[in-house]
Amino acid sequence: MPDLNRRSALSGIAAALVLDGCAKRWPKGANGEERRVNFYNWDTYTGETTLADFEKATGIEVRMSLYANNDELFARLRAGNPGFDVIVPSNEFVTRLGMSGLLQPLDHGRIPNMANLAPAFRDVPYDPGRRWSMPYTWLVLGIGYRKSKVDGVPDSWKWVLDSDRYSGRIGLFAESDDLIRLGAKYLGHSVNDVGPALMTRVTDMLIAQKRHVKLFHRDEGQDLLAAGDIDLVVEYNGDMAQVIADDDDLGFVVPREGTLINSDSLCIPAGAPRPDNAHRFINYLLDAQVSAGISQTIRYPTPNAAALALMPGEYRNNPVIFPTGPGMANSEYGRFEGIGHIRAVDEAITRMMAA
Amino acid sequence: MKEQPARSAPLLFTLLAVPPLAWLLLLFAAPLAVIWGYSFGENRTLIDIAITGSWANYARALKPLYLAILLKSLLFAGITTAICFIVGLPVALSIAFAGPRARLALLVAIMLPFWTNLLIRTYALMAILRTEGQINSLAGALWGTVAVPLGAGPFEPLPLINNNFAVLVGLVYVHLPFMVLPLYAALDRLDRSLIEASLDLGAGHLATLWRVVVPLALPGIVSGIIITFIPALGAYLAPDLLGGTNSQMIANIIERQFRSANDWPFGAALSFLLMYLTFIALAVQALAQRRSAAREAQG
Structure with a gap:
């Protein structure tokens, strides 16, 4: 047991050092935020070029860290947000994180691509009015x-x-x-x-x-x-x-x-250092082309109707995915x-x- | 008279002592004190723990359900330690009596696995033990060339993984160096002339081992047993990755309290139960050492 504690404490310290140590040399963008966004995500859960394409399009670098399950994400955030801007909890954990004050409300005005979502995903019982989350996949x-x-x-x-x-x-x-x-x-x-x-x-x-x-x-x-x-x-x-x-x-x-x-959802944790970049990144991930590119790789069902329309029949009619x-x-x-x-x-x- | 460093160079002593003391306080004692406090607390919300001074977590930890798992963990750790001792003693003896060059090579071989992360080593073990792993493929090939022509049926893969056997293999594999190194250190210090005397005076090899070597190496043996037993008792990777459906050990329960069960107070109480057991084990070791020191003083 002491081993487990020590390891998680050390990895927390290491993450804090990595996240803070680099803070000084990042130039600021037009929105006054450093040109980067810290993305805390599941493994094998983006398209092959998604992150690089976002950087090309906006000049904002995406630094991705990985977690294995929602419990790990929750345990990490409950001890204080170590600098993550965007996270991908599942539906039940959107509720848990939201009620624990560990999320920031989303500004829908900055996420116009929300219009791409299938109607069934625009309002959901686990997050009424989509106050905290945008759907990324369902499963x-x-x-x-x-x-x-x-x-x-x-x-x-x-x-x-x-x-x-x-x-x-x-x-x-x-x-x-x-x-x-x-x-x-x-x-x-x-x-x-x-x-x-x-x-x-x-x-x-x-x-x-x-x-x-x-x-x-x-x-x-x-x-x-x-x-x-x-x-x-x-x-x-x-x-x-x-x-x-x-x-x-x-x-x-x-x-x-x-x-x-289940539905894995994009959220901004409370205390995120770069909330505007986070909104831009979430909006980018909901873009039809980008979202289709992600689905092509990860092969999870997408809640993005505009992206689905761009997908080949092999995906849309796949009885395992849908x-x-x-x-x-x-x-x-x-x-x-x-x-x-x-x-x-x-x-x-x-x-x-x-x- | 021994020199007292604190008295002869107080400033230097303070300068040298402050960093490790600060390290110990800040990164060991303080976090541990927080966890100890949690063990007397309760969850108010998903993220708030109220430290109420209640013993409820300890009471829950002593329920038959958890006590049985603790006993099972003690049993696993005990079997692991026993196997490590039986395997480790001959290994330590051969290292201690090997020539200088062979000794170095053997010591490196014992320590080499430490250069690889425990998780990686456990995954490697999974690859070897699994149904379509190396051992089963080898056994299958042998069976195909030897047994099948003699009229035996097709090869049934050996159940090597996802059971308690695999957990024990993993625990012994990981903890063997913890046993071998202190044993080797104790045997290396041994006065060889005593062994020669014992053999000259008519004791056989086993009698010499049992009545001369083991008593003299006793402090090293006790260290080896404790240093093997404690981490084995708190192991969670081996039961988690190699275990089957009834292999959970106490550390797996603790891990769940800090993750999926989100019950840090209960997890803290369970951890501290293990900690108290550790303290008892260390006290026993101190006692054994004092007794052997006293015997040396007499003899």
């Missing part, structure tokens, strides 16, 4: 599988959560909240408002299922599937689309019970449900992993 969890090793299409959560049919070949996502939500969905409940009784039921189901589960992965499920370690895995459609492009023995399905929808069927109709966003709920979920998962 759904489903089952990735190896066609030659699975009978037909495994279009129910049953095959990974409640069945011994593929014993020893299943990989589940190590995100405790998602596991509980998907378990509730499989049992015919919403992903939200999971009360204590249902949570116990889901946990007991997962405990019983555990001996058939090979591993819990940290969002590298698509690689484990591609490497042949497992034959079924709970993963995001975008990650699966990337590996399916190289191996047509792999498939992806959104189970018929429905799933959890899944259809009963599962999609039954899907929902996960809501933030308070501190007590987080603790209950963590304890349920601890119990499941210890059993």
